[in-house]
Structures are given as structure tokens and as C-alpha cells.
Amino acid sequence: MSNKHFIPLSVPNIAGNEWKYVKDCLDTGWISSVGSYVTQFEQMVADFVGAKYGVAAVNGTAALHIALLLSGVKQDDYVILPNLTFVASANSIKYLGAEPLLIDADPDLWQMDLDLLEEFLENETDEKNGELIYIKDGRRIGAIMPVHILGNMCDMDRFLSIVKKYPLPIVEDATESLGTKYKGINAGKFSPLACLSFNGNKIISTGGGGCIVTDDEALAKHAKHLTTTAKARNDEYYHDEVGYNYRLVNVLAAIGVGQMELxxxxxxxxxxxxxxxxxxxxxxxxxxxxxxxxxxxxxxxxxxxxxxxxxxxxxxxxxxxxxxxxxxxxxxxxxxxxxxxxxxxxxxxxxxxxxxxxxxxxxxxxxxxxxxxxxxxxxxxx
Ligand SMILES: Cc1ncc(COP(=O)(O)O)c(C=O)c1O
Known part of the structure; x- marks a missing residue:
């Protein structure tokens, strides 16, 4: 007997206070780029992960873009990441004019293969003036992006012990792993800046949305500044650097608050x-x-x-x-x-x-x- 009833892959589950909070936004007119739900959602996400600060973003890709930028990735740098990931991880690197450097997957965990990573860093890179260089072409390697594939994780102790030997900032792509823990520590706590996603197929959804989590106040402030057009004064349109309109709007954050409760x-x-x-x-x-x-x-x-x-x-x-x-x-x-x-x-x-x-x-x-x-x-x- 064939199945007539459609069963989706992974869809949002709106089952709590989302309607109530969205209605509140609509009733009060606070539907746009600022509002109390944005702040509340950021704090709920940060608290859940065990980070001090959360900075909401329009999606996980935008969050990754800003996290890489704030980690110092520059044009023509390489950024190391797994070959097996969703395209947004690599795209966020490209947005900075940097180049993905791909590491194959572990056959069992499907995460970045740590043997290959270790061998590559040992044999094919060099340090010059405190920077990591890819020997073959002399280009700098600006960061490494572990991606917790499908909400699983690699041996993070080993990953961190390999990477800490090199001047290599880590930017965690934790977009799929809200709620995943390694030795009791939440995904998103393994790098100074980590990114989450709340698109339609994620464990919670705001329709589209993302968040950067960090323990560093200065980085959090800078991330907020860059995601909100880098406006430096309240009384005037004075912007002090090239910012981005990467805000998560209040009405979506309201959905997020309802989802975080669930x-x-x-x-x-x-x-x-x-x-x-x-x-x-x-x-x-x-x-x-x-x-x-x-x-x-x-x-x-x-x-x-x-x-x-x-x-x-x-x-x-x-x-x-x-x-x-x-x-x-x-x-x-x-x-x-x-x-x-x-x-x-x-x-x-x-x-x-x-x-x-x-x-x-x-x-x-x-x-x-x-x-x-x-x-x-x-x-x-x-
Ligand atoms: C591994 C990975 N990185 C980045 C993203 C980008 O997140 P978003 O779709 O919110 O931009 C996703 C989710 O789509 C993802 O699965």
C-alpha cells in the first residue's frame, strides 16, 4: 500500500506562544528592525548556549560573514573548512574575497577529518611574522571554520589541541547544532565568535534568522554595529565604517522567543x-x-x-x-x-x-x- 499522505523532511513547528508574541508586534507596530523581542531573543539564545552575548542576524550566512570579518579574515586569505558542508559556509568566506581551503570528511563522523587537518597544518603550512602561510603559494590562512555537520561534532578536544599550535582563529559554524553538547559544553562555545541559524529546516525557526554568540563584549558590540549599518550616532545618519543591513526584525525575533521556549x-x-x-x-x-x-x-x-x-x-x-x-x-x-x-x-x-x-x-x-x-x-x- 503506497503512502498518500505527504511527510515533509524538516519543517517548522509553531506550537507555543509564537502567535501571541507576533500579534503583540503587530498590535504595537514594533515589527521592524528594533524592539524588545530582538533583545530578548538574543539573550535567550546566548543564555541557552552559555555565552554572554548574542547578536541576532538576518540569517546564519550573514552571521558567518560578520564573524569571519571580525576574526580578521581578509581578501586573498584562505579559510579552512570541511569539503562536506552546506554551501553557505563557503560562500561566507567568498563574500570577504577570501578562498575556501577544503578538508575531506571523516568517513564515519562525516565531520572534517582531523588526521588530514593535522597532516596538512604540519606539512604544508609555515609561520611567518606570527601568521600562518600556505607554503605552496605563500598566501595567508586567516581562519578555520569547523562545521558541526548535521548537529553532530568531531573530537573537539583533539581539534582544539591541533589548532592551538597555530595562529589560526576559529569561527564555529554551529548553524545546525543548537543544543548539541561536547562533554557538556554547548556547540557555539568553542570559538570566540560562533554562528547559529534559524532557517525553516533548523531545530527552531524564525522563518529566516541567525545569531552570533560570543563571551567578548567588544566583539559583541562590534558585531551589533556591523549588522546594523554601522550607525555611530542616534541623532544623525553618521556611519563610521561599511556596515551591513543584516538585522533580524522584531516580528521574526518574536517567533524566535516562542521557539526558544520550546x-x-x-x-x-x-x-x-x-x-x-x-x-x-x-x-x-x-x-x-x-x-x-x-x-x-x-x-x-x-x-x-x-x-x-x-x-x-x-x-x-x-x-x-x-x-x-x-x-x-x-x-x-x-x-x-x-x-x-x-x-x-x-x-x-x-x-x-x-x-x-x-x-x-x-x-x-x-x-x-x-x-x-x-x-x-x-x-x-x-
Ligand atoms: C552548515 C550551514 N552553514 C550555514 C548555513 C546558513 O544558514 P542560513 O540558511 O540561516 O543562512 C546553514 C543553513 O542553512 C548550514 O546548514
Whole structure:
């Protein structure tokens, strides 16, 4: 029996006070770029992550752009990041005229491969006048961007111990990992500036939105300044540097406040269905799961399985109204990034791309829908 009822991949779950707070914005006229919900949302996000400050932004990409800029990334620098990520990570580097330097993925964790990173830094870089240089062409490496892929994390202790030997600022792309912890420490706490996203498919959503989190007051103030057109006076249009209109408007922040109130229940729900999927799909055909380190407590953001029968499964699920998606195409396979330096031995990124698919995992997915997804996976390849 084929499934007639459409099951989305990962959609917003508006289940709390969002309507009430949005109505408040509409009733009072505070719908635009300033307002109490913006401040409240920033504080709620910062408090949740355990950071001192939050600076809301129009989306996660804009947050990354500003975080890289404030970390000192300049035109013609390289920025190291995983080859397997969503395109926005690499684009934010390009916006500064810098160049992505791609590291292949670990075959089990699907995060940046730390062996490759370590080898690359040891053998292919040099330090000159306190700066890290890529030996082959003498260009500076301005920063490194770990991305917590699918809300999971790599061995962060090892990552930090590798990176701290070099003058290399870290900018965490924590856009997918709100609520993920490594040894009890939240994603977003592993670099001076880290970025979150609240787009439609994230664990909480403001429709579109992002946030920079930091413990540094000066960086927080500067981030706020740059995301709000760098206006330096209240009484006049005096702007003291090239700023950006990257504000999250009050009406979206109001949704965000409602969503933050629900976040603990969303994380709980994600954990329940991850456990359900793992129990039901273990031993079905050649299905494998993303490895999780014992130190990592993931937010279970986007449930993704691996099988050599990827295309067969994708075709079957989508034909049965169950939205499932292939993994992101690796950066080195995109036209803009195909000539980037790509550090790899076995091109695991390509294999992961060719074998992984994400399956429905909205926080409001029902038990019945979960059972239908499992049934259809078994039907397709079981
Ligand atoms: C890894 C990664 N980086 C950056 C972004 C960009 O976030 P946004 O869509 O809010 O701009 C996303 C989400 O889309 C993402 O998954």
C-alpha cells in the first residue's frame, strides 16, 4: 500500500506562544528592525548556549560573514573548512574575497577529518611574522571554520589541541547544532565568535534568522554595529565604517522567543525519534548511521542514513510522498569551488554524498508518520 499522505523532511513547528508574541508586534507596530523581542531573543539564545552575548542576524550566512570579518579574515586569505558542508559556509568566506581551503570528511563522523587537518597544518603550512602561510603559494590562512555537520561534532578536544599550535582563529559554524553538547559544553562555545541559524529546516525557526554568540563584549558590540549599518550616532545618519543591513526584525525575533521556549521539548522529541529510527532500521539492508562520539550529545537535527542503495531508496520514498534528500553536494563539486585547494586521500565526501540521505525528522512528526517512513524504507531496500 503506497503512502498518500505527504511527510515533509524538516519543517517548522509553531506550537507555543509564537502567535501571541507576533500579534503583540503587530498590535504595537514594533515589527521592524528594533524592539524588545530582538533583545530578548538574543539573550535567550546566548543564555541557552552559555555565552554572554548574542547578536541576532538576518540569517546564519550573514552571521558567518560578520564573524569571519571580525576574526580578521581578509581578501586573498584562505579559510579552512570541511569539503562536506552546506554551501553557505563557503560562500561566507567568498563574500570577504577570501578562498575556501577544503578538508575531506571523516568517513564515519562525516565531520572534517582531523588526521588530514593535522597532516596538512604540519606539512604544508609555515609561520611567518606570527601568521600562518600556505607554503605552496605563500598566501595567508586567516581562519578555520569547523562545521558541526548535521548537529553532530568531531573530537573537539583533539581539534582544539591541533589548532592551538597555530595562529589560526576559529569561527564555529554551529548553524545546525543548537543544543548539541561536547562533554557538556554547548556547540557555539568553542570559538570566540560562533554562528547559529534559524532557517525553516533548523531545530527552531524564525522563518529566516541567525545569531552570533560570543563571551567578548567588544566583539559583541562590534558585531551589533556591523549588522546594523554601522550607525555611530542616534541623532544623525553618521556611519563610521561599511556596515551591513543584516538585522533580524522584531516580528521574526518574536517567533524566535516562542521557539526558544520550546527548544528543550524539541530536543527531547528529536532524541525520541532518533532512537526509534535507529532501533527500527538497524540491520535493514546495508543501512548505516552517522557515528557519534561518546563525548557528544547531539541535537539530532537532520536524521541521515547511509546505504549503497541511495538512489533506489530516494526514488521510492519520494514517489511515496516521503520527502527525503541526498546529502549536500561537496564543495569541490560545485562550479565556484571546483578549483579550491582540496586536502583529501580517498575523497570520502563524494562517497558520503553518493550514499547518504536525510529522512523526515520534523519535531512535529507523528508516531504514525515515523512508522510509515520505516515501512517504506523496508519496502524499498529491506
Ligand atoms: C552548515 C550551514 N552553514 C550555514 C548555513 C546558513 O544558514 P542560513 O540558511 O540561516 O543562512 C546553514 C543553513 O542553512 C548550514 O546548514
Amino acid at each position: 527548544l528543550p521539548s524539541f530536543i527531547k522529541r528529536k532524541k525520541e525519534y532518533v532512537a526509534f529510527y535507529k532501533k527500527e532500521l538497524t540491520g535493514v539492508a546495508d543501512i548505516r548511521f552517522q557515528k557519534e562520539l561518546p563525548e557528544v550529545d547531539t541535537n539530532g537535527w537532520l536524521f541521515t542514513i547511509q546505504t549503497d542503495k541511495q538512489q533506489q531508496l530516494l526514488d521510492h520514498l519520494n514517489a511515496n510522498n516521503i520527502l527525503s534528500r541526498r546529502f549536500w553536494m561537496p564543495m569541490n563539486m560545485l562550479p565556484m569551488y571546483k578549483d579550491c585547494v582540496y586536502v583529501q586521500k580517498r575523497d570520502n565526501s563524494k562517497y558520503i554524498y553518493n550514499t547518504c540521505l536525510s529522512i523526515p525528522c520534523s519535531t512535529n512528526i507523528t508516531g504514525e508518520e515515523l512508522s510509515i517512513v520505516v515501512r517504506e524504507i523496508k519496502e524499498a531496500i529491506g
